[in-house]
Amino acid sequence: MARTASLSGFPEWLPEERLVELHVLDTLRRIFELHGFSSIETRAVETLGQLLRKGEVDKEVYGLRRLQDEEGDGGNAAAPASGDPHALALHFDLTVPFARYVVENAGYLAFPFRRYQIQKVWRGERPQEGRAREFTQADIDVVGDGELPFRYDVEIALVIAEALSALPIPDFLLRINNRKLAEGFYNGIGLTDTAGVLRSIDKLEKIGPAKVAELLKSELGATDEQARSALELASIRTGDTSFVAEVRALGVSNDLLEEGLAELEQVIAAVVQRAPGKVVADLSIARGLDYYTGTVVETVLVGHEQLGSICSGGRYDALASKGSRTFPGVGLSIGVTRLVSRILSQNLARATRSVPTAVLVALTTDDSWGGAQDVAAALRSRGIATEVAAKAEKFGKQIKFAHRRGIPFVWFTDEEGNHQVKDIRSGEQVDADPTSWAPSGEDLHVRVRTA
Structure with a gap:
């Protein structure tokens, strides 16, 4: 994109x-x-002398004047372009800092x-x-x-x-x-x-x-x-x-x-x-x-x-x-x-979807938020990434929210405590138990597929 x-x-x-x-x-x-x-x-910062001590480097090195000042040069720190080997700069690769680390x-x-x-x-x-x-x-x-x-x-x-x-x-x-x-x-x-x-x-x-x-x-x-x-x-x-x-x-x-x-x-x-x-x-x-x-x-x-x-x-x-x-x-x-x-x-x-979340737990009423959190906790305990809706809007709006976020499943709990989960891509809706239901392996985690 x-x-x-x-x-x-x-x-x-x-x-x-x-x-x-x-x-x-x-x-x-x-x-x-x-x-x-x-x-x-390794640290992001090295001395210029360390960074440039081996070989020809034709790339600009980013210096850190303020950090050098705070190390005690009293505001007179040289920028790396001056060639001061004690000047501090951001590392431009990982090999030279690794050599110092060793x-x-x-x-x-x-x-x-x-x-x-x-x-x-x-x-x-x-x-x-x-x-x-x-x-x-x-x-x-x-x-x-x-x-x-x-x-x-x-x-x-x-x-x-x-x-x-x-x-x-x-x-x-x-x-x-x-x-x-x-x-x-x-x-x-x-x-x-x-x-x-x-x-x-x-x-x-x-x-x-x-x-x-x-x-x-x-x-x-x-x-x-x-x-x-x-x-x-x-x-x-x-x-x-x-x-x-x-x-x-x-x-x-x-x-x-x-x-x-x-x-x-x-x-x-x-x-x-x-x-x-x-x-x-x-x-x-x-x-x-x-x-x-x-x-x-x-x-x-x-x-x-x-x-x-x-x-x-x-x-x-x-x-x-x-x-x-x-x-x-x-x-x-x-x-x-x-x-x-x-x-x-x-x-x-x-990626197969745009967010890690696999399930959105919908709210029947605003008072059902605590019960929805219980459902979410049960799903998360088994490794299922779950969100809870923020407010009890019409179910159609909550489903549209899940679609916009890229969440494939919406969970519903009625006033009697019965649970159902809906695959909003296919429209299929089935009875479910938060302690045992799981999405397919394909939907459990975000996957990256070649186009």
């Missing part, structure tokens, strides 16, 4: 739209917990630590569908102490494939690469500023190969041959492990390249086996943030690629550290608000 927002970039849902969002969130929680991930929540709580955590986190984040985007200034992310990560077996890279990809498959969304595709593979290849052709090459390759879909080649030559000093080789690598895309032979056919030899090839082969083989049709090895995927060190993932909805990645992340080996102690991790982040906005705008799914 398209509506004009009073404040651009800060989505607000109508009740029936919020039910769709809650369905998405509940589904993700259920699957994450089935795989043993524990829920945490370091600060390492003595209380059991490693490998499996966590999921569903929270709001804030980012200075130019508002459009799929890009908001306030939005919800759902992250899962596994973090180790000193080391983290590569098998977790495989597991994370499988969990995400399962979670996305359970949502009311179109078909999706996990596009997976490995930074070791890419960096080893670039070193093998003589491009030593591998982070710079990755940032240029990351722009491939936005500006095209010709402009990326120009960037590689003008900004990184690449020769025509080096730029051509880098773009040849980025053009490899397979739905199975045949990418290994295609990379080797380029004739580049490097130990890090071989390590990355072996890791990517494991991930692709596992996902092809357990989630066929949901993955491709895409060697153009770079991920612009410098803290990724191995597996990198971006996910698109098939037929909705213009929306951008709905789930991304990867392996990071040095994002969290404390002295000589490091906490390598791997994780992925789902853009919940981006997904929900597309579900709603394209009518891909909808």
